[in-house]
Amino acid sequence: MNNNYFILFCILAIISQVQSVDPSCKGIINTNPILHDEPTFVNSVPNGKRFVVGSGYDKINIVHLYGGTPYDMGLALGKLMSEDLQHLVPEYFAYLDNKIEDLIKTLPPLVAKWIAELGLLGALDLNYEITRFYTPPWYDEELRGLAAGSGISYENIRRLNLLPELIKAACSVIGAWGQSTLSKTTLLHLRSLDWDEKAPIAKYATVTVYHPNTSYEGYENHFHDYYKQKYSGSYTFANFGYLGLIGSIGAYNEVSVGLGQKVWITKEQDITSRFGNPWTYVLRDVVQ
Numbered sequence: 001m002n003n004n005y006f007i008l009f010c011i012l013a014i015i016s017q018v019q020s021v022d023p024s025c026k027g028i029i030n031t032n033p034i035l036h037d038e039p040t041f042v043n044s045v046p047n048g049k050r051f052v053v054g055s056g057y058d059k060i061n062i063v064h065l066y067g068g069t070p071y072d073m074g075l076a077l078g079k080l081m082s083e084d085l086q087h088l089v090p091e092y093f094a095y096l097d098n099k100i101e102d103l104i105k106t107l108p109p110l111v112a113k114w115i116a117e118l119g120l121l122g123a124l125d126l127n128y129e130i131t132r133f134y135t136p137p138w139y140d141e142e143l144r145g146l147a148a149g150s151g152i153s154y155e156n157i158r159r160l161n162l163l164p165e166l167i168k169a170a171c172s173v174i175g176a177w178g179q180s181t182l183s184k185t186t187l188l189h190l191r192s193l194d195w196d197e198k199a200p201i202a203k204y205a206t207v208t209v210y211h212p213n214t215s216y217e218g219y220e221n222h223f224h225d226y227y228k229q230k231y232s233g234s235y236t237f238a239n240f241g242y243l244g245l246i247g248s249i250g251a252y253n254e255v256s257v258g259l260g261q262k263v264w265i266t267k268e269q270d271i272t273s274r275f276g277n278p279w280t281y282v283l284r285d286v287v288q
């Protein structure tokens with residue numbers, strides 16, 4: 001399975017290739033070496049195991065979670081990553097607080113108004129209120145487990161998870177195959193967060209490998225309510241993201257479905273509604 005992760009890291013090399021032939025590109029070529037090391041085991045708790053690969057700024061956590069219930073997976077993630085979350089969450093909100101004036105200028109007027117009136121935390125809470133009716137219950141269950149395991153408040157864990165929904169993100173994706181790749185055979189897939197590399201989340205890169213309990217009755221009983229189709233089981237999948245985020249932005253599952261989020265919103269009107277299941281959760285249920 002590890003090979004699959006490393007294929008994703010390899011794509012950076014392909015991008016350098018593309019940049020070097022396009023003089024209009026102002027980006028800096030990524031010359032970081034690809035990590036080939038075997039992940040090192042760190043520790044385990046009921047329902048979870050933690051590994052790390054790389055070191056310093058390039059350290060990547062690899063956390064395996066085994067359901068149980070969504071609460072059990074959240075609890076295991078929280079326990080395994082508690083110390084890191086205790087550092088990340090305050091750093092993350094302090095960072096956002098510092099950047100908020102710049103951030104507001106890039107946001108749709110409606111969201112800028114919410115933040116001006118309610119503060120960032122209040123806007124994230126409002127976003128929870130307007131989406132929760134549409135959100136499958138297993139996300140709240142996992143967030144509650146994550147809060148209990150890590151010792152971070154449930155409200156702050158929830159806010160961290162609703163930031164992508166509030167700002168709707170942007171990001172980049174690429175799928176390359178055939179003549180566009182050096183190997184000319186494999187399909188390569190990249191999803192880039194395109195955020196400040198000094199943002200605190202960059203220090204907590206985490207691959208979370210979920211092994212959901214496919215017969216968990218919460219999925220069976222409620223899947224149709226949210227997705228209007230019959231629940232037909234779950235797959236093991238890896239979320240490539242940052243610590244604390246339980247929804248998907250980039251992911252890959254055991255039946256070879258790769259997922260990378262990209263949004264193209266130029267006007268608030270391009271968003272048909274802000275009432276709905278947050279996009280990070282919709283994408284996760286696509287791979288899970």
Ligand SMILES: *[C@@H]1O[C@H](CO)[C@@H](O)[C@H](O)[C@H]1NC(C)=O
Pocket residue numbers: 067068069213214215216217218
């Ligand atoms: C999976 O979910 C079912 C139904 O909710 C439960 O009875 C079972 O104990 C769970 N399996 C594990 C390994 O926890």
